[in-house]
Amino acid sequence: MALYDRFCNQEFARLERQLDRYFISLRMECPYQLPYEATFYQALFGPLTDHVMELFLAAGYRRNGNSLYTMRCASCSSCIPIRLHPAEFRMNRNQRRVMKKNADLSVHFNSVQMNEENLLLCERFLRERYPQRSNTALGYYSGFFLNHIVTSLELHYRLDGRLLGNGIIDIGENWMNAVYFYFDPDQAGRSLGSFNILTMVDFCRQKGIDYLYLGYYIPGVSAMDYKARFYPHYLRLDNTWRRFDRP
Template sequence: MRHTLPIAPQFYVTAPQPCPYLEGRMERKLFTALQGESADKLNDSLSQQGFRRSQNVLYRPSCAECSACLSARISVEDYAPSRSQKRTSRRNSDVERRATSPWASEDQYELFRTYLDSRHADGGMADMDVFEFAAMIEETPIRSRVVEYLDPARAGLIGVSLTDVLSDGLSMVYSFYAPDEPKRSLGTYMILDHIEIARDAGLPYVYLGYWVPGSQKMGYKSNFSGLEVYIGGRWQKVKDPEAFNADMHPLSTDPIAEQVANIHLPDTRPTG
């Protein structure tokens, strides 16, 4: 008997687990599967509503007593580099960029392990083996690219970004880089380069994932002008990052049923 996929995506909620960004808090995610012929449309639509992709899943924070995580993106038109960011671009003028299909390589995994062991040894991805890494890179039902950054002097990789190409921008799904090159500020440089890639392609936004006011791990995102965050069902410009405080009020999150009811789903009916 042939079974067909449900017409509308089904949404689920994860069990609470310790928050990786704010001590003493518990995180919970609202998620749905990303599959079928309309995966691109669904990914575009939900990305514009604060969701992020992880392999074949789209998710958004839905913590029971906290709404501190804010989906963030950079408006390419409104972005202007700071003096520090201009220096970062100049320091990396020798770096070569190479965009490829989403295939994992041994060099990528070696850099990934070095990055995790140096920066996130106790994080949720610390135990990821080569097969799980390959799945993270390769299991994508949409248009994705691996953007590699190479240092000619080292003759090897110094940075990698798994990047989705959306209808309105680039989404930096996951990035990692050589931790022994602190003067290069490679994390910042890869974002700067993605802004230029988006500008050249006529795409208005670069999606950065979640910004958590008060979290040192996420603080770098507020250093970019043109930053926008998704709050209350719409994108708002961040004029003064210092004015944003993490919203940890116990009534700050709408009930799950109300959240799902307010999600706009794309029209996936066949045309013609």
């Protein structure tokens, strides 16, 4: 793994020098409600090759619509990129319970679609969890999920045909990127966010995908810090992916 990351860092350094002039710093209120101004360092892109996207993910970048970005906040460094190596992952007792609790769900991959069913569920989720006026399902799909730079899919979780959860993912030959997950707020007891990660891990194992990027781990933010309960995991700290094993 260290050799892979070294090669990625070297290649990305060359790529970054070529593309740096296209990036801008965008300042705004912290989207995770931390008491600091957030700075997104981002650029718009056209279609990317699988390998270029792999290099950006390995460098800790995230996707938002047709933009790639990383956080460069002046007063905060709480957003820590996190990834799993699916072949290494081992479930704990709670995660086995989550698998058993959701054994009645059907799981299917779909193209990313801004249809009525998805919009209604996403809107319910946003109103319950993130009720800011600017957060709308239409805005999330048109400005965040849909894109033309990488291959993206939806991972649907259904009970007797009814949509309970939807994971937006980007996928390449040797990587998977978890973009977003929303679910029926009435089904919170199912721990669908954890079940979504467990499902992605299983798919990556079946397809021989080595790297599963989970976005940001943000200590103290409950909507994000549950990701660190999956062991072993890797955090990108000081430009290096560091392994963390179960305590």
